[in-house]
Every structure is written in structure tokens, then in C-alpha cells.
Amino acid sequence: MRISCPGFARVRDADGKYAILLNEGLYRRGFGRILSPIGGALEFYPSARLAETFGASHFEQGNDLRFRVDDTRVNDVVAWFLRRSDRETSSLREFREELVDVGVLKPSHMKGIQERFVRYIRYDTVTRRNVPEKETAYLIEVFDVTISEAALETLHEAAAYTDPYVYFAREDEIRRGAMDDGTVIGEITQKML
Numbered sequence: 001m002r003i004s005c006p007g008f009a010r011v012r013d014a015d016g017k018y019a020i021l022l023n024e025g026l027y028r029r030g031f032g033r034i035l036s037p038i039g040g041a042l043e044f045y046p047s048a049r050l051a052e053t054f055g056a057s058h059f060e061q062g063n064d065l066r067f068r069v070d071d072t073r074v075n076d077v078v079a080w081f082l083r084r085s086d087r088e089t090s091s092l093r094e095f096r097e098e099l100v101d102v103g104v105l106k107p108s109h110m111k112g113i114q115e116r117f118v119r120y121i122r123y124d125t126v127t128r129r130n131v132p133e134k135e136t137a138y139l140i141e142v143f144d145v146t147i148s149e150a151a152l153e154t155l156h157e158a159a160a161y162t163d164p165y166v167y168f169a170r171e172d173e174i175r176r177g178a179m180d181d182g183t184v185i186g187e188i189t190q191k192m193l
Contacts, residue, residue: 001074002133003056005065005081007091008037008192009145010118011155017168019155020189021098024165026128035167035185037192040094041066042141048086050077060131068133081139082120090115091143104158104166109151118142121191142192 011019023036041064050056050067054077058068065087069077081087092115099105123138147155158166173179174189 001071002068002127002131002136003066003077003139004136005042005139006039007042007094007141007143008039009091009095009143010192011038011145011147013152013156013168017170018174020167020169020185022165023186031128033183035183035189037189038095038098039091040098042088044087058133074137078122078139091145095145105151105154109148109154112148114146116144118144123188123191138188140191
């Protein structure tokens with residue numbers, strides 16, 4: 001089974017709306033405008049020795065926690081993941097990559113940012129990624145992320161563009177799987193609620 005371990009950064013505005021992003025990977029592959037949580041694959045540290053310990057293989061990108069294990073080892077990987085050691089336990093690197101590194105936010109917007117771990121969720125589904133093993137166990141960590149008013153204002157400005165990269169969605173839109181304007185919200189986004 002394929003294992004994917006994302007960390008989701010949950011950012012809310014004063015109206016309780018959640019900041020979510022255009023999933024550029026799916027968009028580039030022709031799936032249209034599908035929205036996803038801020039975040040992405042957490043990374044493992046070399047000390048984790050995933051290949052030796054669990055027989056992990058088919059690592060998809062660097063130290064990202066996206067790989068394949070025999071179905072009989074999935075529960076062992078889950079137990080390791082829940083120990084929260086030998087791996088990244090923060091969504092802020094991905095937050096920076098998805099919002100600062102692409103120019104939506106400035107590096108100065110990271111000043112004073114706060115993060116709080118909320119929960120773990122396992123979600124089994126079939127991935128849309130172009131990988132041989134489609135059946136995927138998502139081991140998801142959700143974090144509440146508090147940013148400055150200036151950063152939040154900048155995100156709202158970015159959400160006002162035509163065909164924006166940043167959106168603010170109400171909880172009912174996320175549960176429904178679509179914004180009021182019809183833009184699709186990926187099912188995995190519900191896992192951050």
C-alpha cells in the first residue's frame with residue numbers, strides 16, 4: 001500500500017473561513033481547479049531508516065513521507081508515525097513553500113507565526129497522483145496556524161484575484177466539496193475540519 005503523510009496548516013479568518021489553495025499539481029495534469037488544504041508531505045529524518053525497518057520503497061521525492069510498504073506493514077508504519085519521532089512534526093515548512101516561496105506572502109509575514117498540533121487522522125482512498133500504487137493510506141496531521149493580521153490581509157487580497165491561487169471557504173462549502181461559485185474542493189480537505 002502507498003503511504004502519504006501530509007501536514008495541513010489550518011488558517012482561519014475573522015469570519016471563520018478556512019484558507020485553502022489551488023492544487024497546482026492536479027491543475028497542471030488537467031484535472032481542473034481543485035482546492036486543497038495548505039500543506040503537503042511531512043519529511044522523515046534519515047534516522048528513521050524506513051527502508052530497513054518497514055521495507056519501505058518507491059520513495060516519491062527526497063525525504064517526503066510518501067512511499068510504498070507491503071500491506072502487512074501498514075499498521076507498523078502507523079504506530080511509528082504516531083510516536084512523532086524521527087520525522088518532521090510541523091506544517092510550517094510546507095506553509096512557507098506554498099505561500100512565501102511562491103510570492104503570495106513575504107518572508108516577513110512568517111514573523112510571529114504560531115502553530116498548534118490539533119489531531120491525527122487516517123484516511124484511506126485512491127490517489128490521483130501518477131504512481132503505480134493507487135490505494136493510499138493518508139496519515140494526516142492537522143495544525144492550527146495563527147498568522148499576523150498583515151499576512152491574513154495579504155491572503156485576502158490574493159483571494160480577490162481572478163482565478164486565484166488562494167481561497168477562503170466556509171465549513172459548509174468544504175463539507176459540500178464545492179465553493180458557492182462551483183470551484184471543486186478536494187475531499188481530503190474535509191479532513192482538516
